[in-house]
Amino acid sequence: MITVTLTVNGQEETHSIEARETLADFLRERCNLTGTHLGCEHGACGACTVTINGLPARSCLTLAVMCEDRAVQTVEGTRGDPEMDLIRKHFHEAHGLQCGYCTPGMLLAARDILRRHKAPGEATIRKELSGHLCRCTGYVGIVEAIRRAGAELSDKS
Amino acid sequence: MKPAPFDYVRPSHLGEATEILVKGQGSAIPISGGQSLMPMLSLRVASAETLVDISRLFELKTVEETSTGISYGAATTHAAIEDGKLPDPSRGLMHKVASGISYRAVRNFGTMGGSLALADPAADWPACLMALGALVTIVGPDGNRTVTVPELIEGPYTTILAPGEVITSIEVPRLPAEARWGYSKFARKSGAFANSLSVAVIGGGNKARVVIAGSSTSSSLLTDTASLLDRTPDATEDDLKTAIRDDLTKVDPNGDDYQHRSHAAIVLRAVQQARLP
Incomplete structure (x- = not known):
């Protein structure tokens, strides 16, 4: 067992873990942050996406022990983030989710897309979102939500 | 989908890492981005x-301009190349290739060195770096050596890397202004490893290089096609197809x-793209 300390949503978390424990399991089992969802556990579905030092990452493809002294943000940590509140509003209004399993990953991906692309169009959003699977919506609502959020953000700036 | 138990060490410098890797004799393996491992x-x-x-390891993160090109630390991520934050000797080819690798969350952590060391036959960097004539520097217990990509990769998932050897940097020569490149990739789903992937670099006074890679074919140079393009830069599509077919019979x-x-x-798409004025 190894004792690791990382920052999760602004709070220090120290736990004694096995080296093989993924960041996803660390977040869900040690920190009780079950907003991070595990779909495929091999990097294909995107549901477990979190940020590490601000960069979107697959928490199922990351060892918790490798995140020592890093800052991790999960979907729970985005409450009150004005950018994320706006994205959430558009997910709600454009029907960007149904069962919600993929949504935590979708939200974090959406914020990253809008940080790297100003008011992106459908083609850009679909290309950037290709690493996130949704089995309910057919993506139309998700893509539209991100497009609307991007348009509103660029109007504001 | 949980890994079997293993020990974990985080050496503070490269020498210490090679020492541990040598001692492990293959049961100790390096991890950097970990996006494939x-x-x-x-x-x-x-x-x-x-x-x-x-x-x-800071030794794997240096990016510097050399007299002939750019040397990238092996831990350079795909996203760093995609975002154009680093100098680009390839006139846009590396940016194009990097932005088509897997997904952004993977590109944020996956590294060029890791892609070469794994030598997945369908991976993007081995093909791209082979076409660009890149040189790979390896540090091991017996010192440094520098090899080309075809020398490094022996076959699918097989390289010349011995236990304890780590790729430290990749030097990409600067493409001349008149050189042209083409890149084409077919995968059944965006972000998936390619069924077929080809990079062609022609003109600018260098010999043409045409590379094919894919799920069952390790990155390979297509020499007949390249020499046809050297002899006859405006070779007809039929002649190109014949050369490509001959090459594929040999490499695959x-x-x-x-x-x-x-x-x-x-391959034809990549070559035709490279021949566009």
Whole structure:
């Protein structure tokens, strides 16, 4: 067992873990942050996406022990983030989710897309979102939500 | 989908890492981005007694301009190339290739050095770096050596790297202004490894280089096609197709008809793109 300390949503978390424990399991089992969802556990579905030092990452493809002294943000940590509140509003209004399993990953991906692309169009959003699977919506609502959020953000700036 | 147990060490410098890796004799393996190794460990198609975390080693992060090109530290991520934050000797080819690798969350952590060391036959960097004539520097217990990509990669998932050897940097020569490149990739789903992937670099006074890679074919230089382009830069499409077919018979003798047709179409696309004015 190894004792690791990382920052999760602004709070220090120290736990004694096995080296093989993924960041996803660390977040869900040690920190009780079950907003991070595990779909495929091999990097294909995107549901477990979190940020590490601000960069979107697959928490199922990351060892918790490798995140020592890093800052991790999960979907729970985005409450009150004005950018994320706006994205959430558009997910709600454009029907960007149904069962919600993929949504935590979708939200974090959406914020990253809008940080790297100003008011992106459908083609850009679909290309950037290709690493996130949704089995309910057919993506139309998700893509539209991100497009609307991007348009509103660029109007504001 | 949980990896089997292993020990974990995070050496503070490269010498310490090679020492641990030598001692492990293959049961200790280096991890940096882990974007391929982690799923392989989870699916238990790869195993390790000790994972040696080389992701924080400063020796693998230097990017510098040399007299002939750019030397990238092996830990340079795909996203860093995609975002154009680093100098680009390839006139946009590397940016194009990087932005088509897997997904952004993977590109944020996956590294050029890791892609070469794994030598997945369908991976993007081996093909791209082979076409660009890159040189790979390896540090090991017996010192440094520098090799070309075809020398490094012996076949699918097989390299000349001995236990304890780590790729430290990749030097990409500067493409002359008159050189042109083409890049084409066919994958059944965006972000997936390619069925067929081709990079062609022609003109600018260098010999042409045309590379094919794909799920069953390790990155290989297509020499007939390249020498046809050197002799006859405006070779007809029919002559190109014949040369490509001859090359594919040599580099992928076990490929089935579908595979060869897919490869041939993708190589032709890359070459035609490179020949556009």
